Amino acid sequence: xxxxxxxxxxxxxxxxxxxxxxxxxxxxxxxxxxxxxxxxxxxxxxxxxxxxxxxxxxxxxxxxxxxxxxxxxxxxxxxxxxxxxxxxxxxxxxxxxxxxxxxxxxxxxxxxxxxxxxxxxxxxxxxxxxxxxxxxxxxxxxxxxxxxxxxxxxxxxxxxxxxxxxxxxxxxxxxxxxxxxxxxxxxxxxxxxxxxxxxxxxxxxxxxxxxxxxxxxxxxxxxxxxxxxxxxxxxxxxxxxxxxxxxxxxxxxx
Amino acid sequence: xxxxxxxxxxxxxxxxxxxxxxxxxxxxxxxxxxxxxxxxxxxxxxxxxxxxxxxxxxxxxxxxxxxxxxxxxxxxxxxxxxxxxxxxxxxxxxxxxxxxxxxxxxxxxxxxxxxxxxxxxxxxxxxxxxxxxxxxxxxxxxxxxxxxxxxxxxxxxxxxxxxxxxxxxxxxxxxxxxxxxxxxxxxxxxxxxxxxxxxxxxxxxxxxxxxxxxxxxxxxxx
Numbered sequence: 001x002x003x004x005x006x007x008x009x010x011x012x013x014x015x016x017x018x019x020x021x022x023x024x025x026x027x028x029x030x031x032x033x034x035x036x037x038x039x040x041x042x043x044x045x046x047x048x049x050x051x052x053x054x055x056x057x058x059x060x061x062x063x064x065x066x067x068x069x070x071x072x073x074x075x076x077x078x079x080x081x082x083x084x085x086x087x088x089x090x091x092x093x094x095x096x097x098x099x100x101x102x103x104x105x106x107x108x109x110x111x112x113x114x115x116x117x118x119x120x121x122x123x124x125x126x127x128x129x130x131x132x133x134x135x136x137x138x139x140x141x142x143x144x145x146x147x148x149x150x151x152x153x154x155x156x157x158x159x160x161x162x163x164x165x166x167x168x169x170x171x172x173x174x175x176x177x178x179x180x181x182x183x184x185x186x187x188x189x190x191x192x193x194x195x196x197x198x199x200x201x202x203x204x205x206x207x208x209x210x211x212x213x214x215x216x217x218x219x220x221x222x223x224x225x226x227x228x229x230x231x232x233x234x235x236x237x238x239x240x241x242x243x244x245x246x247x248x249x250x251x252x253x254x
Numbered sequence: 255x256x257x258x259x260x261x262x263x264x265x266x267x268x269x270x271x272x273x274x275x276x277x278x279x280x281x282x283x284x285x286x287x288x289x290x291x292x293x294x295x296x297x298x299x300x301x302x303x304x305x306x307x308x309x310x311x312x313x314x315x316x317x318x319x320x321x322x323x324x325x326x327x328x329x330x331x332x333x334x335x336x337x338x339x340x341x342x343x344x345x346x347x348x349x350x351x352x353x354x355x356x357x358x359x360x361x362x363x364x365x366x367x368x369x370x371x372x373x374x375x376x377x378x379x380x381x382x383x384x385x386x387x388x389x390x391x392x393x394x395x396x397x398x399x400x401x402x403x404x405x406x407x408x409x410x411x412x413x414x415x416x417x418x419x420x421x422x423x424x425x426x427x428x429x430x431x432x433x434x435x436x437x438x439x440x441x442x443x444x445x446x447x448x449x450x451x452x453x454x455x456x457x458x459x460x461x462x463x464x465x466x467x468x469x470x471x472x473x474x475x476x
Contacts, residue, residue: 080383080384081383084383090379091379092376092379098375098376100373100376100391101395101475102394102472111380115382115386115390116380144474145474146475160380164380
């Protein structure tokens with residue numbers, strides 16, 4: 001059995017009295033695309049944010065390639081440094097892009113290489129340029145985020161994460177803030193990534209994407225995994241009533 | 255001995271010029287100190303170390319809760335009691351820097367807090383440290399938010415230098431007092447320095463507009 005890229009054990013997360021994740025166990029193998037669906041407030045975003053420790057879990061563990069985020073019995077400084085190293089291996093794409101508005105598309109993509117990988121400027125620029133060309137943005141290298149469409153911004157944001165050569169990519173409703181006509185250009189990049197064998201966890205409402213790309217689809221509700229199955233099974237014969245009623249609602253609206 | 259005597263102003267022009275230079279000098283040096291203190295205190299104020307937060311909070315409250323004049327007296331007349339003897343010019347810069355730093359701390363903090371949380375998250379998710387994210391991502395964006403209120407505080411600082419006349423620092427207000435002492439004509443001298451203060455602050459206001467515009471341009475916002 002190969003070591004899973006991501007292993008999540010007994011993950012719980014509370015905000016005050018509100019328990020948002022109530023015991024999540026999950027393994028993702030290399031090259032797998034897992035699509036996470038569920039109603040808003042079901043904990044899917046929190047799950048992603050715990051997967052790179054943007055949110056620190058209340059209990060339970062998250063491992064990347066067998067290495068846990070939380071180290072036992074170390075100083076705060078050592079733990080912080082370890083977190084930075086771990087996060088650099090996990091790419092994250094946000095619903096609102098979160099590009100650095102004071103930097104050009106090229107500089108956005110170079111930022112992690114310069115600051116985290118300590119790469120030289122010339123090499124970082126070559127690398128970033130090459131990556132942006134691959135997502136069709138060779139003519140936007142020197143554009144600032146404010147000068148780009150939402151779809152272009154999100155493609156830059158994906159590239160910014162990808163250039164770090166992460167072991168897994170997390171997509172947190174990456175197309176939800178986009179105008180309908182811009183969604184497809186972003187989904188295309190994501191599809192291509194999946195085809196190239198990138199390990200991905202994708203929180204999305206795009207059911208066609210789930211059907212075409214996902215190895216497995218996972219339905220979450222109320223902080224737990226209700227069920228997890230290959231897409232054909234999930235969409236044709238979901239086992240749980242909660243899943244059925246969610247799918248009915250979402251498929252009717254699209 | 256009536257009306258407004260312009261000749262008097264012309265006669266004392268070299269003295270006004272000397273006072274203006276001193277006012278500019280004390281404004282700029284205190285500003286430099288204030289920016290350093292303000293930045294440090296702002297970072298302490300949002301630190302995850304509780305002790306630093308309390309320290310900054312106490313400092314800011316003490317500074318903003320007491321008159322600048324008392325602070326100047328404390329540094330110049332009070333510190334010798336603790337074995338610290340400062341010359342009037344040094345005490346002047348220290349007192350004004352400490353005072354203005356307290357106000358700038360809150361302005362800087364507001365600027366940092368005003369930057370979208372998603373920016374920090376994006377930086378951290380790339381593996382950048384807290385410090386890197388602050389320095390490379392948050393602060394450049396906060397700078398833009400901070401320029402207008404910080405320029406306002408700088409204006410207060412320039413006007414505040416007039417308090418230094420009380421510890422015999424020969425800045426504009428002190429010079430005017432001396433001229434009045436000789437000529438017994440308060441109107442001319444005080445109007446003259448009022449105009450100088452106004453002009454200095456007009457330069458600051460315009461400078462702030464330029465600085466803001468050039469920051470916006472360098473960040474692709476214009």
